[in-house]
Amino acid sequence: MSTPAILVDNVTVHYGEVLALDAASLTLDPARICGLVGMNGSGKSTLFKVIMGMIRPDGGSVRIHGQSPSRTRREGGIGYVPQSEEVDWQFPLSVHDVVMMGRYGHQGFTRRATKADRAAVDEALDRVELGPYAGRQIGQLSGGQKKRAFVARGIAQGATTMLLDEPFAGVDKRSEATITRLLRELASDGCTILVSTHDLHALPELCDEAVLLMHRVLMHGPPDRVLQPENLARAFGLDVLNRNFPAQDHRAKPKERTA
Amino acid sequence: MELLLEPLTYDFMVRAIATTALAAVVCAVLSCWLVLIGWSLMGDAVSHAVLPGVVLAYIVGAPFALGALVFALVAVTLIGVVRNTSRVKEDAAIGIVFSSLFALGLVLISVTPSQTDLNHIIFGNLLGVSVPDLIQVLVLGVVAFAILILKRRDLTLYAFDPTHAHAIGLSPRRLGALLLGLLALTSVVALQTVGVVLVVAMLIIPGATAYLLTDRFSRMLVIAPAISALCSVAGIYISYYLDTASGAMVVLTQGVVFGAVYLFSPRQGLIGTRLAKARRKKAAAPAV
Numbered sequence: 016m017s018t019p020a021i022l023v024d025n026v027t028v029h030y031g032e033v034l035a036l037d038a039a040s041l042t043l044d045p046a047r048i049c050g051l052v053g054m055n056g057s058g059k060s061t062l063f064k065v066i067m068g069m070i071r072p073d074g075g076s077v078r079i080h081g082q083s084p085s086r087t088r089r090e091g092g093i094g095y096v097p098q099s100e101e102v103d104w105q106f107p108l109s110v111h112d113v114v115m116m117g118r119y120g121h122q123g124f125t126r127r128a129t130k131a132d133r134a135a136v137d138e139a140l141d142r143v144e145l146g147p148y149a150g151r152q153i154g155q156l157s158g159g160q161k162k163r164a165f166v167a168r169g170i171a172q173g174a175t176t177m178l179l180d181e182p183f184a185g186v187d188k189r190s191e192a193t194i195t196r197l198l199r200e201l202a203s204d205g206c207t208i209l210v211s212t213h214d215l216h217a218l219p220e221l222c223d224e225a226v227l228l229m230h231r232v233l234m235h236g237p238p239d240r241v242l243q244p245e246n247l248a249r250a251f252g253l254d255v256l257n258r259n260f261p262a263q264d265h266r267a268k269p270k271e272r273t274a
Numbered sequence: 275m276e277l278l279l280e281p282l283t284y285d286f287m288v289r290a291i292a293t294t295a296l297a298a299v300v301c302a303v304l305s306c307w308l309v310l311i312g313w314s315l316m317g318d319a320v321s322h323a324v325l326p327g328v329v330l331a332y333i334v335g336a337p338f339a340l341g342a343l344v345f346a347l348v349a350v351t352l353i354g355v356v357r358n359t360s361r362v363k364e365d366a367a368i369g370i371v372f373s374s375l376f377a378l379g380l381v382l383i384s385v386t387p388s389q390t391d392l393n394h395i396i397f398g399n400l401l402g403v404s405v406p407d408l409i410q411v412l413v414l415g416v417v418a419f420a421i422l423i424l425k426r427r428d429l430t431l432y433a434f435d436p437t438h439a440h441a442i443g444l445s446p447r448r449l450g451a452l453l454l455g456l457l458a459l460t461s462v463v464a465l466q467t468v469g470v471v472l473v474v475a476m477l478i479i480p481g482a483t484a485y486l487l488t489d490r491f492s493r494m495l496v497i498a499p500a501i502s503a504l505c506s507v508a509g510i511y512i513s514y515y516l517d518t519a520s521g522a523m524v525v526l527t528q529g530v531v532f533g534a535v536y537l538f539s540p541r542q543g544l545i546g547t548r549l550a551k552a553r554r555k556k557a558a559a560p561a562v
């Protein structure tokens with residue numbers, strides 16, 4: 016067995032009295048895309064923060080490619096694509112500026128860009144098909160383009176593990192397909208990708224595996240199995256069965272076998 | 275020309291202009307980050323809270339900057355403690371801490387002999403800048419400016435996306451602390467010129483003005499100090515000829531320029547955007 020790309024072992028996190036993660040364990044092999052599904056407050060963002068080392072868990076440990084998260088961070092191994100609401104889209108930066116921020120970890124004291132840095136940024140922008148938009152202020156992109164700009168930042172950084180928080184929120188169908196294709200490409204190049212999403216539609220297309228989270232990992236398996244209504248009901252509460260939940264009618268038929 | 279040269283025949287005017295321009299540039303550069311992070315109130319707080327530190331430094335004969343840094347730290351810590359350990363919200367915590375510390379400074383001034391010097395700290399004393407004052411402002415200003423410029427990319431990253439800063443192994447906490455430290459240092463620089471009460475103007479207005487003029491942070495870092503330096507020098511000249519308070523005139527000039535930019539900036543200005551809207555409406559009308 017190869018070393019897992021992400022190993023979350025028995026992690027517990029409290030915020031004051033509130034329990035966010037309860038002995039959560041998760042193992043993810045390299046070059047896989049994993050969808051993280053759970054309600055608001057189920058601990059998805061907490062799990063991200065623990066993997067990035069922003070929160071020290073009360074118990075348990077995290078390893079990324081067998082080493083500590085802080086070491087991986089210093090090597091530029093972790094890329095992060097924030098939720099739209101977390102970003103100040105009025106900030107006076109161009110798409111190029113934002114992608115260049117992926118290179119900072121590789122640069123010297125003043126973060127002066129070298130030729131190699133600029134080449135990496137251009138390449139990343141081409142890869143996500145934003146080359147022509149490099150000079151735009153970031154707020155002047157469409158929802159899908161914004162997401163791709165941040166994915167480009169992770170590519171320029173050389174991240175081997177990428178964490179995406181709600182990448183499909185506020186994104187139209189076509190951009191969703193573009194992002195899905197892009198992430199699949201990155202995974203086939205060896206990048207391990209963890210995606211937290213409410214959008215159960217997109218999961219079977221995008222993910223190799225899915226995780227149901229409700230403070231602990233309730234289930235981890237192929238998306239089709241995890242997205243069975245009876246399983247979703249465990250994570251989201253029973254009323255989900257009564258609603259016509261999108262995941263059911265959309266579970267793409269051909270995907271069922273490939274997953 | 276005569277009008278511009280005449281004041282320069284007085285040494286105190288030359289010193290006033292040099293000090294103000296320098297303080298204006300350093301404050302303006304810092305203000306670019308403060309307005310984007312949303313730290314204007316923090317700027318207000320720290321610039322007021324350093325007062326007791328400056329007075330105590332004066333009493334024991336230590337450098338003003340040291341006292342200011344210590345009290346900036348005290349203020350930020352107290353704000354954090356009040357916010358995190360009680361139900362009081364951040365803006366209230368900031369208000370309580372900085373006004374209390376400012377009051378402490380005033381009390382200390384009232385019991386300290388040789389009050390004249392210290393009263394100048396409150397309202398500034400541009401025309402009374404001595405040569406040692408000028409040297410102190412120069413040293414502190416150059417240090418703060420150099421750190422801001424050398425670390426500008428990290429500070430911008432911190433302002434824009436602290437999570438990413440963390441993800442690539444930088445420490446957002448340390449960057450935030452660096453920015454607060456520089457805020458304290460810069461406050462001391464500006465104390466000499468416009469005084470504690472008006473420092474906050476120099477720490478907010480230039481950055482806000484530049485923000486309305488460009489979509490590039492790198493350009494903000496040029497526009498803000500340029501506007502701020504021009505306004506300061508203009509303000510001093512105006513105060514010279516109109517015989518008004520010089521520090522206040524500098525701030526007033528900056529405020530007026532902000533007002534003009536707010537109205538007339540091509541892309542962000544109130545009038546520009548209204549006109550563009552009207553034009554779009556007109557263009558759309560025949561089609562309907």
